Amino acid sequence: MHAQITGWGKYLPERVLTNKDLEKTVDTSDEWIETRTGIRERRIIADDEAASTMAVAAGRRALEVAGLSPQQLDMVIVATSSPDRIMPATAALVQNELGAEGAAAFDVNAACSGFIYALIIAYQFIAAGACENILVVASEAVSRSIDWEDRSTCVLFGDGAGAVVVQANGNATDMLSFVMGNDGSGADLLYIHHPCGLPTNTHNDKRYYMVMDGKNVFRFGVAALADVSRQVIDAAGLNISDIDLFIPHQANNRITQAAMKALGISSEKVFVNLDRYGNTSAASPAIALCEAVEQSRLKQGDMVVLVAFGAGLSWAATVLRWQPDAYS
C-alpha cells in the first residue's frame, strides 16, 4: 500500500524569549548568540502547557488540513524527549484529548531525529497494510529540562510542536527513501537524566537538566547532516541537484551552513526558521516542514529532504516528493 502526507500543522507557544531577555539572566549577549548560532528568539510554554497540549493543538490543525476526523485515526505516534510523564506515553494523552478512540498510541524518543523516525515508522505500518490513517506529532517542552543558569545550553533551545497526517493512498508514495541510525557510543555527549535511571538516594534536581558537550555535538552534527543527506538522496536514485528544498534540523546555522557547503547546496534551497524558534528538538523539522508549505516554499511535485541529528547520537533523513494534491 502506498502512503502520503495529506495534512500538516504546528503550534508555537505565545511567550517569546529573546536574546536580549537572556542577557538579563545569564552572562551572554544578543550578538554572541546570533553570530554563534543564528538564533534571535525562542518560544517558551506557559505553566499550564506541556508536550501533550502542544501536540494536540498541532495535531488538530493537521487533521483539519487532511479533512480527517480523529475517529478515523488508526495510530497516534508522538516523537518527544520531553514527555508529560514517563508512563503512559504522551501519545496516550494526545489520543484521548483528540478523541481518536481505540487508535494505537505510543511515543518515539530519538531526540531531535524523533520526528523523522516517527514518520518512517508510520509509512512502514501503512506499507504493511496494517494502518490507513496515522497522526505523527513531534512535540517538545525542552525548556522544562534546561538549566537556565547554563549559558552553553539555555540560549539554544525552545518549545513547540509540529504534526502531519499520513494516509494510505492507492496511487503513489511520497516517501522515496529513508535512512535512520544511531551511535550509542556518543550517548554521553548530550543527555537528560531521569529518576528511573538513578539510585533514589542520589536524586538531586540539577541532575535532571540537559548536559551537552557542545563542540563534539557540533562536529557530529555537521558530518551527520552532510553524510545522511548524501545517503538518502543516493537511495532515492537522485542527484543533489534534483532536490528543490532541504529542511535540516534547526540546531545551529553554522552547523547547517558547513554541511550544506560540503554538499554544494546554495542557501536559497535551505529552509531556516531557527532565528525565531531556536532548537525545538524533535519538533524542529516538523515545524519547518509546516512553515515551508505555509510560505509556498514547496510546490506540488517538489523533491524535499528532511534531515536531522541529535542525542543518541541519532540521525535520520527522508526524501519526499511533495504531492498532497495527488491523494485519492
Ligand code: COA
Ligand atoms: N554566551 C556567551 N559566551 C558563551 C556562551 C553564551 N551563551 N556559551 C559559551 N560561551 C563562551 C564559552 O564559555 C567560551 O568562552 P572562553 O573562550 O572564554 O572559554 C566561548 O564562548 C567559546 O565557546 P565555544 O564552546 O568554543 O563556542 P562555540 O562556537 O563552539 O559555540 C555552541 C558553542 C554550543 C553554540 C556550539 O558548540 C554548538 O552549537 N554545538 C552544538 C549544539 C547543538 O546543536 N546541540 C543540539 C544538537 S541536536
